[in-house]
Amino acid sequence: MRSRWRCLVGVLVVSAAGAAPPAGKEPVTLATPQPAFVLADQSVVPLRPLLDWLGAGSTWKDIERALYVLRVQGGKRTVLRLVQGSREATVDGNKLTLPMAPFTARGALYVPLKPLLGALAITARWTDKPHGIALTDGARRAFLPLLAPRYALVARDGALIGGRSRQAWVGRDALAVQLAGGEPYWFYNLTQGVEAPVVGGKPETPAAEATPTTPAPAPTAAGPTVKLPWPEAANSGWVAFAGPWNVMPRQPRPLDPKTTGFEADMRKALVGTGLDPAAARIQQAVRVDLDNDEREDVLLVATTWEAGKPPAEGKPTDGACLLLRHKVGRETLTAPVFSHACATPGNPHPVDISVLATLDLDADGMLEVICALRAGKDTTLEVWHCAKGPAKRVLPVAPR
Numbered sequence: 001m002r003s004r005w006r007c008l009v010g011v012l013v014v015s016a017a018g019a020a021p022p023a024g025k026e027p028v029t030l031a032t033p034q035p036a037f038v039l040a041d042q043s044v045v046p047l048r049p050l051l052d053w054l055g056a057g058s059t060w061k062d063i064e065r066a067l068y069v070l071r072v073q074g075g076k077r078t079v080l081r082l083v084q085g086s087r088e089a090t091v092d093g094n095k096l097t098l099p100m101a102p103f104t105a106r107g108a109l110y111v112p113l114k115p116l117l118g119a120l121a122i123t124a125r126w127t128d129k130p131h132g133i134a135l136t137d138g139a140r141r142a143f144l145p146l147l148a149p150r151y152a153l154v155a156r157d158g159a160l161i162g163g164r165s166r167q168a169w170v171g172r173d174a175l176a177v178q179l180a181g182g183e184p185y186w187f188y189n190l191t192q193g194v195e196a197p198v199v200g201g202k203p204e205t206p207a208a209e210a211t212p213t214t215p216a217p218a219p220t221a222a223g224p225t226v227k228l229p230w231p232e233a234a235n236s237g238w239v240a241f242a243g244p245w246n247v248m249p250r251q252p253r254p255l256d257p258k259t260t261g262f263e264a265d266m267r268k269a270l271v272g273t274g275l276d277p278a279a280a281r282i283q284q285a286v287r288v289d290l291d292n293d294e295r296e297d298v299l300l301v302a303t304t305w306e307a308g309k310p311p312a313e314g315k316p317t318d319g320a321c322l323l324l325r326h327k328v329g330r331e332t333l334t335a336p337v338f339s340h341a342c343a344t345p346g347n348p349h350p351v352d353i354s355v356l357a358t359l360d361l362d363a364d365g366m367l368e369v370i371c372a373l374r375a376g377k378d379t380t381l382e383v384w385h386c387a388k389g390p391a392k393r394v395l396p397v398a399p400r
């Protein structure tokens with residue numbers, strides 16, 4: 001982290017203190033390589049474009065792990081001190097408690113905007129159309145675009161799964177009407193993410209075809225889709241998410257499912273799920289720190305379905321289960337997160353589960369688990385929060 005801050009600071013010294021650009025009649029739109037956005041009810045901005053506009057200087061002091069911002073305006077010097085990973089800042093030596101600590105995301109240093117504006121004597125007005133912040137510094141004006149707080153999750157086939165809107169989980173249909181198109185998205189699979197954003201289209205809902213018995217198009221079961229320029233290498237194991245923060249803060253590590261040594265614990269945990277523990281085997285294992293406690297958890301996918309077995313031979317105890325193996329105090333527990341079993345003998349669509357990604361979709365530092373559920377030719381995605389506390393499905397949003 002220290003080296004990343006030092007690198008960021010190196011590009012922040014954009015001009016000598018006090019060498020601000022001249023005033024202009026029209027507001028200047030601040031170009032931000034990474035977007036400003038809303039996080040936990042706070043507008044957070046990449047610092048460099050703001051310093052550019054102000055003509056402020058900056059210095060990094062490694063021994064203090066602190067960034068000093070110097071601004072000279074009308075002969076008055078203002079020194080703002082920001083400490084890496086700390087909410088405690090100072091303005092001209094006076095203590096200032098920030099609503100959140102400065103953080104890095106996608107190569108940019110982000111700071112909460114409101115206290116920064118107060119410290120540097122800049123006035124601001126939040127606007128909806130266009131969505132952003134109008135800044136005034138004496139006779140000079142600027143406009144800072146701000147992402148609307150709506151962050152969508154999209155499957156590889158373009159299906160909108162749902163996402164976050166104003167700090168709440170929102171279903172696909174409710175989110176679709178809130179998205180205007182033009183939102184940035186980033187691509188992820190289980191072990192990697194693509195840093196460069198792409199632009200998504202406005203959600204589209206396919207209309208059902210009219211039939212002789214249905215003159216007008218009937219409601220369709222197919223949900224909204226979002227067009228995205230997916231990478232050529234992206235298969236069905238990829239997803240796209242519109243969150244601009246560090247969505248993959250910790251790297252998952254796939255394990256060889258045949259050599260985990262967790263089979264006995266897995267079978268004990270399957271008792272009561274409706275699956276046959278004796279027939280179960282581990283088909284996927286992923287090691288990752290879900291709750292940011294510096295102790296790795298293990299996600300296990302267990303199945304009782306034999307590869308190549310005809311669907312017609314399915315039994316009621318056939319199916320799959322996602323399990324979480326984690327430490328509680330000094331004890332290591334293995335427990336089911338969710339499971340699906342065949343409802344009746346001969347069910348032609350046994351459910352298969354796979355973990356596609358573990359991402360921080362709500363910017364709370366803990367990772368959600370994105371799973372694909374396959375039944376025959378149909379695939380659906382579910383998002384589960386299973387770090388700290390009882391496991392809960394957060395997408396799709398359960399009907400009330």
